Amino acid sequence: MHKTALTRCSLLLGLLLPVVAGATELYRYVDDRGTTVLSRQGVPPEHIGKGYEVLNDQGRVIKVIPPAPTAEEMKHILAEKARASSDAQLLRFYSTPEDVERARQRKLAELDGLIGVARGNLQSVRTQQANLQSQAANHERAGRAVPAHILAQIDNQKIEQERLKSDILRYQAVRKAADSSFNADRDRLKVLLGRN
Structure with missing residues (x-):
């Protein structure tokens, strides 16, 4: 009997101990x-x-x-955070849509300048190649072998033309992307400022 009472007390103490201990x-x-x-x-x-x-x-x-969150919800949360960060940065850079337009015009003018320089250089290289080919033709008409240095220069001019053409295409792609990006920034800034 004494053992049963002791077991019950132990059981009761076991149930109350977490409450007493603060758990x-x-x-x-x-x-x-x-x-x-x-x-x-x-x-x-x-x-x-x-x-x-x-x-x-x-x-x-x-x-x-x-x-x-699910993977889809996490993707949405991260997209919202990125959008908020992008909006905050946009508001730090520009006060008005007109500021964006001025920055756009400056960037496009800079890229137009680079395209113009590359086109000018391409024309110059073409002229040099034409002169070298004319010299090579003169040697051939005279029955002489074309000197190796002239052939090497012609090859170099061809390589330079390809490089300049590639530069022009790259600048044009950058210009198109910049134009699109500035337009998107201007439109987003209008929304953020309530200027629809």
Whole structure:
């Protein structure tokens, strides 16, 4: 009889000890079978991502930990953060849509200048190549072999022409992208400033 009373006291003490020790929080979560579980030990790691609730000793919810976002939701959250950061940067750089337009015009003028220089250089290289080919033709008409240095210069001029053509195409692509980007920035700034 004495042993039974001691066992009951131990059991009661075991139930009351967490309350006395201050461990009064309960964790409520749903396990893999869809069963709602109450636990004083916390939420197992595999269930944390599904969200859970923390309850006080009266069973009232004191904190709700929402489920972790899905991959699609996370993608949306990150896109929103990127948009907010981009908007903040846009507002730091420009005060008005007219500021964006001025910056656009400066950038396009700069790129037009680079394209113009590259086209001028291309024309110059073509002229040099034509002169070298004329010299080579004169040698051939006179029955002489074309000197190796002239042939090498002709090849170099051809390579230089290809490089300049490539530069022109690259500058044109950059110009098109810059124009599009500045237009998008101007339109977004109008929205942010309420100037639709």
